Amino acid sequence: MEKKNRVPRFHIEKRASLPWHISLLIRLLSILAAFVVCALLTMIITGVKPGDFLSTMVYGSFGTPRKMWITAQNVAVLLCISLAVTPSFLMKFWNEGADGQILMGCLASSACMIKLADKLPNGLLIPVMLILSVAAGAVWGIIPAFFKAQFNTNETLFTLMLNYIATQIVAYFIVRWEVPKGSGQIGIINQSSEIGWFPQIFGNKYVLSILAAVFMTVLIYSYIRFSKHGYELTVVGESTRTARYIGINVKRVIIRTMALSGALAGLVGFLLVSGINHTLTATITGGQGFTAVMVSWLAQFNPIAMIATSFLIIFLERGAIEISSAFTLNQSFSSILTGIILFFLIGSEFFVSYRIRRSANSEAGKEKK
Amino acid sequence: MSEKTIAVKMRDVSKSFGPVMANDKVWLDIYRGEILALLGENGSGKTTLMNILSGIYCPDEGHIYINDEEVNIRSPKEAFEYGIGMIHQHYKLVEVLSAAENIILGVKQPGKLDIGEVCKKTRKLCEEYGFELDPTQKVYDMSVSQKQTVEILKALYRGADILILDEPTAVLTPQETEKLFAILRNMRDSGKAIVIITHKMNEVEELSDRVAILRQGRFVGDMPTHMTNAQEMTNMLVGHPVTLSIDRPDPVDPRPRIEIKGLTVRNEEGVLKLDDVSFTANSGEILGIAGISGSGQKELLEAIAGLQPTESGSITYIDDDGTREELIGKDPLTIANLGVTLSFVPEDRLGMGLVGNMDISSNMMLRSFRSGKSAFLNRKDPRRLAERVVEELEVVTPSIGTPVRKLSGGNIQKILVGREISSAPKVLLTAYAVRGLDTNSSYTIYDLINKQKQSGVAVVYVGEDLDVLLELSDRILVLCDGKVSGIVDGRKAEKNKIGLMMTKIGGEG
Numbered sequence: 001m002e003k004k005n006r007v008p009r010f011h012i013e014k015r016a017s018l019p020w021h022i023s024l025l026i027r028l029l030s031i032l033a034a035f036v037v038c039a040l041l042t043m044i045i046t047g048v049k050p051g052d053f054l055s056t057m058v059y060g061s062f063g064t065p066r067k068m069w070i071t072a073q074n075v076a077v078l079l080c081i082s083l084a085v086t087p088s089f090l091m092k093f094w095n096e097g098a099d100g101q102i103l104m105g106c107l108a109s110s111a112c113m114i115k116l117a118d119k120l121p122n123g124l125l126i127p128v129m130l131i132l133s134v135a136a137g138a139v140w141g142i143i144p145a146f147f148k149a150q151f152n153t154n155e156t157l158f159t160l161m162l163n164y165i166a167t168q169i170v171a172y173f174i175v176r177w178e179v180p181k182g183s184g185q186i187g188i189i190n191q192s193s194e195i196g197w198f199p200q201i202f203g204n205k206y207v208l209s210i211l212a213a214v215f216m217t218v219l220i221y222s223y224i225r226f227s228k229h230g231y232e233l234t235v236v237g238e239s240t241r242t243a244r245y246i247g248i249n250v251k252r253v254i255i256r257t258m259a260l261s262g263a264l265a266g267l268v269g270f271l272l273v274s275g276i277n278h279t280l281t282a283t284i285t286g287g288q289g290f291t292a293v294m295v296s297w298l299a300q301f302n303p304i305a306m307i308a309t310s311f312l313i314i315f316l317e318r319g320a321i322e323i324s325s326a327f328t329l330n331q332s333f334s335s336i337l338t339g340i341i342l343f344f345l346i347g348s349e350f351f352v353s354y355r356i357r358r359s360a361n362s363e364a365g366k367e368k369k
Numbered sequence: 370m371s372e373k374t375i376a377v378k379m380r381d382v383s384k385s386f387g388p389v390m391a392n393d394k395v396w397l398d399i400y401r402g403e404i405l406a407l408l409g410e411n412g413s414g415k416t417t418l419m420n421i422l423s424g425i426y427c428p429d430e431g432h433i434y435i436n437d438e439e440v441n442i443r444s445p446k447e448a449f450e451y452g453i454g455m456i457h458q459h460y461k462l463v464e465v466l467s468a469a470e471n472i473i474l475g476v477k478q479p480g481k482l483d484i485g486e487v488c489k490k491t492r493k494l495c496e497e498y499g500f501e502l503d504p505t506q507k508v509y510d511m512s513v514s515q516k517q518t519v520e521i522l523k524a525l526y527r528g529a530d531i532l533i534l535d536e537p538t539a540v541l542t543p544q545e546t547e548k549l550f551a552i553l554r555n556m557r558d559s560g561k562a563i564v565i566i567t568h569k570m571n572e573v574e575e576l577s578d579r580v581a582i583l584r585q586g587r588f589v590g591d592m593p594t595h596m597t598n599a600q601e602m603t604n605m606l607v608g609h610p611v612t613l614s615i616d617r618p619d620p621v622d623p624r625p626r627i628e629i630k631g632l633t634v635r636n637e638e639g640v641l642k643l644d645d646v647s648f649t650a651n652s653g654e655i656l657g658i659a660g661i662s663g664s665g666q667k668e669l670l671e672a673i674a675g676l677q678p679t680e681s682g683s684i685t686y687i688d689d690d691g692t693r694e695e696l697i698g699k700d701p702l703t704i705a706n707l708g709v710t711l712s713f714v715p716e717d718r719l720g721m722g723l724v725g726n727m728d729i730s731s732n733m734m735l736r737s738f739r740s741g742k743s744a745f746l747n748r749k750d751p752r753r754l755a756e757r758v759v760e761e762l763e764v765v766t767p768s769i770g771t772p773v774r775k776l777s778g779g780n781i782q783k784i785l786v787g788r789e790i791s792s793a794p795k796v797l798l799t800a801y802a803v804r805g806l807d808t809n810s811s812y813t814i815y816d817l818i819n820k821q822k823q824s825g826v827a828v829v830y831v832g833e834d835l836d837v838l839l840e841l842s843d844r845i846l847v848l849c850d851g852k853v854s855g856i857v858d859g860r861k862a863e864k865n866k867i868g869l870m871m872t873k874i875g876g877e878g
Contacts (some may be wrong), residue, residue: 014386226745231731231738238724244676245713245721246735247702357429 030348060322097159099289105269137266145258382431454524621653657842725774779810
């Protein structure tokens with residue numbers, strides 16, 4: 001028995017709850033730690049000094065006014081997509097299909113720009129594009145919701161597969177509408193006439209997406225916090241049994257919420273085509289539909305916190321790209337850095353929920369020996 | 370008691386969960402050849418203390434001595450090595466395996482597994498203590514009481530001589546309880562140390578040799594059972610004197626309110642859960658429903674509430690003015706829109722009645738959030754209701770903004786019942802309204818139910834504690850395997866008769 005009497009030095013314990021500022025501090029510290037590790041790693045591998053590392057990182061996002069505007073726009077777009085997937089996530093509908101929904105929105109917008117350019121005045125064309133993009137995104141959201149509600153299909157797989165279908169549909173239309181023939185791409189649509197281009201606000205092409213993000217943040221925040229619909233979808237997310245018990249029509253809520261998520265993604269599609277890129281490619285989303293999943297989760301589905309998390313992700317991305325180009329490193333190096341930082345950030349959640357304590361009995365245990 | 374040898378000594382054992390001290394410098398002695406009843410209200414730290422002893426939790430401070438030797442128990446496996454076996458409230462068995470296979474699961478032994486040998490050893494244990502069990506029977510074929518037997522045998526097989534049972538009788542019929550007690554006495558007489566955690570005073574008096582009482586994480590005291598009584602123990606538990614009888618006011622102007630005819634229900638797997646059930650629930654009366662758990666109680670209440678698809682039969686709601694509404698085929702919202710105010714306190718509080726992650730105020734809103742034309746929520750009225758319920762029912766909570774899952778079972782139930790009766794219902798359905806609640810909270814709930822009855826509500830009370838059913842109900846309907854085994858007068862019925870009716874239609878033979 002004697003030798004069994006070893007005492008564990010530490011044990012892990014669940015925390016009751018932390019005041020918000022402590023948990024925020026833990027997260028910030030983890031980001032800091034991640035930067036230190038990244039800087040050290042970069043130094044060991046490439047000999048770049050930690051100071052240079054950090055300043056290059058910041059330069060990537062804020063180095064020039066243009067860089068700052070692009071950062072702001074990227075943050076805004078990512079934020080919009082994250083907000084779009086948030087209602088479905090709150091309902092615990094694991095919607096991995098934002099990419100596809102955005103693509104369908106992009107397709108609808110581009111189709112209008114190409115086919116209706118000489119039929120409608122710009123003032124009418126843009127609203128039509130907006131409505132059709134939103135509708136296209138909504139339809140792409142409703143399809144998996146319908147099957148989930150009716151047959152309880154797995155929404156993760158379903159939305160994921162719909163992304164591929166959307167990509168293929170877009171690829172098909174790109175070939176049909178390609179300019180010039182045989183090039184396999186569309187190029188800038190209506191470059192000379194600028195028909196279907198969303199007018200610049202304040203003469204600045206970046207402001208539109210920022211305004212869109214502000215609008216969507218307010219919309220989603222009030223929808224999930226104050227509206228009856230938001231309350232219903234939260235109850236469905238927490239427990240469908242409770243929802244049925246109080247007479248919520250679960251199927252209707254699933255379809256309605258996914259219609260909203262899809263519609264907002266479609267709106268982002270409109271933003272990308274009409275406001276930013278003025279073209280259609282099969283990779284126009286750049287996989288941000290998936291990045292948005294992470295942004296939404298990291299913010300724990302809180303629209304306000306999402307401003308910070310989407311900024312963090314964009315800052316990392318742009319900083320890491322800047323570092324790999326400034327020090328002529330392989331592009332994959334930026335992925336490694338982003339990976340390290342996310343690892344720390346997600347790992348910090350452990351310390352938010354648990355703490356490690358020294359075992360109280362360890363002294364007594366030592367005496368025994 | 371001096372001739373008894375001490376098995377376990379716990380000294381100054383403390384354990385906290387965040388700011389909550391679940392155990393605060395607790396002392397506890399467990400002797401061999403003795404049955405110790407560990408008493409305490411919900412949240413008094415009984416289960417935490419026993420979980421420390423069985424290696425599930427690690428104490429923050431304190432010392433544990435087994436056979437006068439200080440030990441550190443780091444895992445349930447180590448607990449077994451010290452001869453400590455715990456039988457939890459929720460059994461941890463593999464359904465598709467046989468009893469013997471479950472018993473041997475996780476036991477490390479050299480050589481080939483000889484299941485025949487395991488069966489033989491199990492049978493020997495059964496003989497020794499008086500269990501009735503076929504070691505080759507599959508667990509999914511077993512009754513609750515048989516599963517419990519397997520759990521106890523699992524501990525004995527591993528050589529446990531300090532047995533801890535967490536509320537072992539909660540799911541047993543009176544007859545099964547008797548059998549279990551006989552076995553526990555046999556084990557005691559063979560020198561094992563036995564600890565039972567329970568809420569039921571009559572069981573403590575009947576079975577235990579000594580009681581130890583915890584209150585709010587602290588050790589209040591222990592004494593030989595024959596030197597105390599239920600009233601004194603309850604006072605010690607609660608910390609102040611309480612009365613221990615349930616009122617039963619006479620029914621108020623009973624008139625048929627819910628009429629059920631030939632109700633038949635199959636569950637999703639097609640298993641018959643209710644078979645041709647017919648009865649009437651009257652206004653101003655409490656109709657108790659007794660039965661072994663899983664006899665169709667859940668399906669019955671859910672069918673009335675519009676949550677359970679039915680196969681045949683009718684459920685008719687009769688209003689004060691005699692208008693009749695058929696409830697079958699309608700969902701809860703349609704039923705509510707008909708003006709039928711039906712309140713339902715379901716068995717699964719956090720999975721169905723409430724949303725655990727939402728605060729008290731948002732949970733109050735569950736029933737009423739649709740009211741008003743606005744697309745936005747009215748949060749003021751629910752908040753007022755939450756404040757009222759918290760105050761009137763003495764809910765212990767840091768604030769009405771606290772997520773309900775963080776509250777104790779009794780407080781959660783008060784919130785659920787408080788919301789359900791706030792709508793001035795005509796029918797109140799309750800399933801296991803006091804399950805897991807301590808004495809004090811239970812009596813609060815009984816009072817609330819009685820008040821509803823007196824204001825003319827038709828109450829359907831599904832219960833598991835026959836003593837309570839007999840004290841509270843005006844009539845008792847006994848379910849047996851989905852059929853009505855009989856309806857008896859609550860004032861005249863006998864406990865044993867009902868126990869028999871629970872296992873056999875009509876209770877004959």
